[in-house]
Amino acid sequence: xxxxxxxxIFKSYGIPIPxxxxxxxxxxxxxxxxxxxxxxVLKAQISSGGRGKAGVVKFAxxxxxxxxxxxxxxxxEVKGETVKLLLVEEKINIAKELYLGITLDPELQxxxxxxxxxxxxxxxxxxxxxxxxxxxxxxEVLKPFKxxxxxxxxxxxxxxxxQLVQAGKILYGLVRVYFDYDATTVxxxxxxxxxxxxxxxxxxxxxxxxxxxYRHPDxxxxxxxxxxxxxxKEAKEAGFPFVLLxxxxxxxxxxGGAGVGLATMDTIYHHGGIPANFLDTGGGVTRERMAKALExxxxxxxxxxxxxxxxxxxxxxxxxxxxxxxxxxxxxxxxPIVVKMRGHHQEEGWKLLEKYNVPLIKYGSTDEAAELLMxxxxxxxxxxxxxG
Amino acid sequence: xxxxxxxxxxxxxxxxxxKHGSHHTKLMLxxxxxxxxxxxxxxxGSEVYGVPVYDTVKEALxxxxxxxxxxxxxxxxxxxxxxxxxxENGIPLVVIVTEHVPVHDTLKIKWxxxxxxxxxxxxxxxxxISPGKSKVGIMPGYIYSQGNIGVIxxxxxxxxxxxxNLTYNGIGQSTCIGIGGDPVNGLTAVExxxxxxxxxxxxAIVLIGEIGGSNEELVAEYIEKTNYPKQVYAFIGGQLAxxxxxxxxxxxxxxxxKGTAASKMERLKxxxxxxxxxxxxxxxxxxxxxxxxxxxxxxxxx
Numbered sequence: 001x002x003x004x005x006x007x008x009i010f011k012s013y014g015i016p017i018p019x020x021x022x023x024x025x026x027x028x029x030x031x032x033x034x035x036x037x038x039x040x041v042l043k044a045q046i047s048s049g050g051r052g053k054a055g056v057v058k059f060a061x062x063x064x065x066x067x068x069x070x071x072x073x074x075x076x077e078v079k080g081e082t083v084k085l086l087l088v089e090e091k092i093n094i095a096k097e098l099y100l101g102i103t104l105d106p107e108l109q110x111x112x113x114x115x116x117x118x119x120x121x122x123x124x125x126x127x128x129x130x131x132x133x134x135x136x137x138x139x140e141v142l143k144p145f146k147x148x149x150x151x152x153x154x155x156x157x158x159x160x161x162x163q164l165v166q167a168g169k170i171l172y173g174l175v176r177v178y179f180d181y182d183a184t185t186v187x188x189x190x191x192x193x194x195x196x197x198x199x200x201x202x203x204x205x206x207x208x209x210x211x212x213x214y215r216h217p218d219x220x221x222x223x224x225x226x227x228x229x230x231x232x233k234e235a236k237e238a239g240f241p242f243v244l245l246x247x248x249x250x251x252x253x254x255x256g257g258a259g260v261g262l263a264t265m266d267t268i269y270h271h272g273g274i275p276a277n278f279l280d281t282g283g284g285v286t287r288e289r290m291a292k293a294l295e296x297x298x299x300x301x302x303x304x305x306x307x308x309x310x311x312x313x314x315x316x317x318x319x320x321x322x323x324x325x326x327x328x329x330x331x332x333x334x335x336p337i338v339v340k341m342r343g344h345h346q347e348e349g350w351k352l353l354e355k356y357n358v359p360l361i362k363y364g365s366t367d368e369a370a371e372l373l374m375x376x377x378x379x380x381x382x383x384x385x386x387x388g
Numbered sequence: 389x390x391x392x393x394x395x396x397x398x399x400x401x402x403x404x405x406x407k408h409g410s411h412h413t414k415l416m417l418x419x420x421x422x423x424x425x426x427x428x429x430x431x432x433g434s435e436v437y438g439v440p441v442y443d444t445v446k447e448a449l450x451x452x453x454x455x456x457x458x459x460x461x462x463x464x465x466x467x468x469x470x471x472x473x474x475x476e477n478g479i480p481l482v483v484i485v486t487e488h489v490p491v492h493d494t495l496k497i498k499w500x501x502x503x504x505x506x507x508x509x510x511x512x513x514x515x516x517i518s519p520g521k522s523k524v525g526i527m528p529g530y531i532y533s534q535g536n537i538g539v540i541x542x543x544x545x546x547x548x549x550x551x552x553n554l555t556y557n558g559i560g561q562s563t564c565i566g567i568g569g570d571p572v573n574g575l576t577a578v579e580x581x582x583x584x585x586x587x588x589x590x591x592a593i594v595l596i597g598e599i600g601g602s603n604e605e606l607v608a609e610y611i612e613k614t615n616y617p618k619q620v621y622a623f624i625g626g627q628l629a630x631x632x633x634x635x636x637x638x639x640x641x642x643x644x645x646k647g648t649a650a651s652k653m654e655r656l657k658x659x660x661x662x663x664x665x666x667x668x669x670x671x672x673x674x675x676x677x678x679x680x681x682x683x684x685x686x687x688x689x690x
Contacts, residue, residue, distance in 0.1 A: 104491065106601050109498060109572050141495040142503075182492050184571075212490035214465060245630055258569060259543020262598055262625035263667060269628040270666060283487055284408075311548040313514050314408065314485065314526045342552055343528035344415065363556045366549065367668045 001220065002045040004087045006204030009181065013173035015188070016200045020089035029070035032088035033063040039091040042069050044076065044083040047227070049205075054078050059091060081227050092202060097190035098157055099123050100171065101205075102139070102178045104185075110138040111178065113171070115157045119190035145175045166199050181219075182212030231296055238292045241280040244300065249276030251373070252297035252306040256281055256315065260366075264309045267370040273377070276300050283314035290323025291330075298333065305336045305377040307369055312343025321349035325356050336376035340369040390518035390563040391538070391583040391590070392481055392507065397522045398454045400445065400479070401426045402470045403462035408485075410436045412461060412526050419529040421522045424452040427473075445473045457481040457524050459515065467511060468493040475506045483524045484510035484574070494572045501574055508574025513566040514544035525566070535560015537679060538584040540577050541596035542569050542603065546625060550596055553671050558680045562590040577603050578610045585617065592619040592679055594670070595661070597652060599626035604652040608659035619677070620661045623670045624649045 007017045021032035023042075033040045044056035051057050056078055060066035066088060076083045099119035105112040115135040116126055127134050135156045139145060151168035159167040170191070178186045187205035194200060213221050228236060235242030241258065245265070251273045255261025258280050265275045277300045279293050297306055310320055324339065339353055340361035353360050359376065361369040399416070403409040404426025414437050416423050423439050425448040432443035442448040449455055458474040460467060460482065467489045474482045475497070482501070489511040501508040509516055515525015520534035527544075531552035537559060541547040544566045551564050565580050567573045577595065584590045597604040604624065611620060627649035653663045664670035674680075 104571055106571055106603075107606065109576070110495070140499070141492075142499050179492065182490050184491060209491050211464060211488040212492065215490070255545065256548075257543050257545030259541065259596070259598055259625050260545035260549055262629060263546060263549070263623075265629060266625065266627045267666065309545075309549075311545050312528055313544055313548060314412075342531055343548060346528070363552075365553050365668050365671075367666060 001206045001208065002047070002085065003043065003204050004045055004085070005220065006206040007201065009177060009206060010173065010188075010201055010204050013177050015170050015173045016198065017204070018089045018092055018200060018202065020087050023070060023086045023088050024074070024084060026067045026070040026074065029086055029088050030063045030067035033060060033066035036088065036090050040066055041089050041091050042066060042073060043087045043089065044073050044078065045085040045087055046078050046081045046083060047223075048079045048081065051078070056083060092192055092200060093195040094190075094192050094202075095195050095197075096193040097202075098193070099126075099187075099189050100157075100174065100191045101185065101187035101189065102174060102183070105138065108138055110141065113137045113139060113153055113175070115153065117157050123189065139175065145172065147172050150175070163193075163197065163199065170199060170201070177206065181206065182209045182215060183207060184209050231299060235279060235293075235296045238289060238296070240282065240289075240293055240296070242296060243278050245275045245277055248302070249274040250302050250304040251275050251377070252300055252303045253278045254281060254293055254297055254306065254308040254310070255279070256309060256311040256313070260309050260311070264307060264366055264370070267366045268307065268374075270367075271370045271374045273305075273370070273374050276303050281310070281315070281320075285315045285320055285323070287319050287322040287326065290320045291326045294324055294327045294337070295331075298327070298331070298335075303335065304381060305373050306338070307373050308337065308339045308341070309366055309369065310339065310341040310343075312341070312345055312349070315343070316345050317341050317343055317349030318345040318352070321352040324358065325352055328356055328358070336373060336380065338369050338373040338376065340364070340366060389587050389589045390521060391580075391587050392565070393457070393516050393518045393524055393563065394521045397457050397481075397524060398422045398424050398452070399457045399459055399524055400424060400448050400452070400455045400474075401439070402428075402445070402458055402460045402474065403466070404428055404436050404439065404441055405431045405434065406461060406463075408526075409461040412459075413437050413439055415526070415529075416459075416523065419523055421524070424448075424455055445477045445479070449477055449479075455479065458483065459524050460484045460486065460510075462486060464488045464490065468496060471497040471508065472500060475501050475504050475508070478504070480506055481524065482506055482508045482574070483513065483515045484508065484568075485513060485515060485526055486510075487512040489570070491570065491572055494570060498572055498574055509565065510568040510574060512544075512570045513568035514547055516563065516565045518563045519561050527564070527566075531555060532564060533560040535562065535679075536589055536591040537561045537674065538587070538590040538593040539564035539596070540580045540584075540593065541566055542573075542577070542598060543596065543625070544569070546596045546598075550594060550623070550667065550670065553667060554594075554674065557671050557675055559671070559674055562587060571601070577607050581607060581610060581616070581620070585614070590618065592621065592674065592677070594674070595620055595622040595656075597622060597624045599624065599629055599649050599652070600647045602647065605655050608655045608661065611659040611661065616660075620656075621664065621670060621674055622653075622656050622661050623664045623667055624652050627653075627665070
């Protein structure tokens with residue numbers, strides 16, 4: 001989610017944010033700066049971090065300068081994203097920067113609040129070099145978080161008196177955002193104490209769990225797909241996790257799950273191949289979705305062979321085989337596709353694949369499947385493939 | 389013995405009237421699992437492959453007091469409520485197959501289960517099987533075989549893969565547990581290892597790990613701390629995964645040299661685990677150490 005969207009949510013939970021306006025054109029940036037009436041900062045709204053380093057956060061003393069800077073920023077390419085939206089904000093007078101965030105701790109299997117009296121930098125680096133500077137506290141998921149707990153946490157970051165009450169409210173709001181929005185991570189970095197002793201969230205980060213999208217229809221989910229490459233988008237729309245791997249890769253990988261996909265990838269490397277991609281079918285594979293999965297993998301530039309490592313657990317081998325032969329019927333596929341498939345309805349699935357002469361591994365290992373595929377690929381390209 | 393599941397496991401299937409629920413009811417029955425009842429609110433009074441369906445878990449338990457396990461196969465939005473119903477009605481073992489359960493719901497389920505002393509397996513799991521005895525899950529029974537190796541894996545497909553390779557090499561399994569591929573799981577790998585510790589049928593354990601997270605590191609710590617009495621074998625997937633590419637499992641991502649396959653393998657070795665570089669090597673190691681029980685090889689493999 002963009003900073004501007006996260007901040008709007010933070011504000012509605014009582015977390016103070018700087019005065020700001022959005023701008024999609026240089027004129028709007030100028031108007032925004034006039035409205036704010038002080039020095040402003042223009043921040044490009046993109047999904048990836050590290051904006052300061054990328055040079056897409058700029059300060060303007062006058063509305064005309066804001067307009068000129070907006071002209072430079074809008075349309076700029078940053079990490080594969082095009083800047084289309086700016087946040088024009090009052091420039092805050094910073095006396096101190098802190099870090100405050102909540103994330104899931106896989107070891108504790110609980111969310112944890114993380115605070116640090118030194119913010120504005122790479123918190124992971126601080127955590128590694130000076131673990132003593134990090135304050136951590138797990139959240140109990142079955143008990144509502146209380147104001148007094150928030151106050152006691154913020155006390156450990158050095159707040160007291162009237163300012164502690166303000167700081168406690170901010171954390172209390174942040175915890176509520178974390179739970180209400182199914183967040184996996186929320187962050188304020190930096191949390192700023194101004195020269196006037198006000199506490200304000202100068203940035204926002206809100207990462208929402210994809211699996212909860214049905215509960216949050218108003219969030220900008222479709223934007224997640226905006227910066228994907230066409231093939232990645234096609235796979236995502238069909239509901240498959242799909243990764244493009246090495247640019248010089250020439251083996252397509254379809255795995256029945258992420259784990260087996262990882263292991264198949266390793267095995268292909270072991271046999272001298274270079275994986276081009278990896279697609280995880282997951283569960284709920286229909287004939288159409290299986291065909292789509294194979295098409296996406298075959299369409300990847302440079303693919304000279306495909307290994308499909310499939311299981312009929314929640315899926316059905318007969319249906320998966322149907323999807324595979326549908327592709328063979330529809331397209332002129334002239335590269336080897338080795339299928340290793342076992343599980344529910346395997347006999348029917350095997351029979352169908354054998355009818356279409358698809359190289360098949362029934363009881364053998366992934367090693368055998370990889371070895372067979374590499375042999376077939378080498379035979380077909382008769383030494384044209386440089387094998388590492 | 390085996391762990392958690394055996395001939396005396398009596399199952400209720402929540403979501404039995406759904407597409408997956410009904411299909412897997414049939415497959416469970418074909419595996420001779422004792423499926424006593426099903427629950428789908430609003431479908432009480434119907435039957436699925438001869439299994440009576442009730443509106444609530446409480447009613448199913450009134451009619452079948454022996455039920456001691458639930459298999460949850462409902463779509464993600466219904467999982468939290470279904471799991472709460474199973475846990476709060478005192479079912480001691482709850483297996484959640486569903487993928488894409490919101491992690492905040494899983495957190496609630498996990499910690500509610502802790503309060504009730506319930507063992508939850510999953511979500512996003514194939515479930516659990518004690519080959520030849522029973523299963524509470526969606527795995528194809530015939531690629532598993534009865535023997536004395538315990539299997540623990542986050543990845544469902546890797547559980548199929550390794551267990552079937554063991555089977556085809558004449559090495560059977562006592563119980564295979566898919567703990568689930570999500571960042572939060574009910575039963576953890578360490579807890580699964582603890583269960584295997586006191587099971588006489590389990591002579592050795594296979595841990596199937598993957599890059600990301602700290603599962604394997606925690607297992608290594610536990611083995612050292614308890615001076616674990618049984619040999620543990622391990623295979624880690626993603627040894628050659630390009631850095632920083634997310635490979636599907638939430639958490640299967642490597643950052644700043646943490647959670648790499650190499651560091652995990654090293655850590656496990658230090659704890660006395662026999663770590664294989666490849667899946668084939670894993671099977672060979674176990675075979676070489678004499679764990680095969682050839683008579684368990686499935687008849688249909690000619």
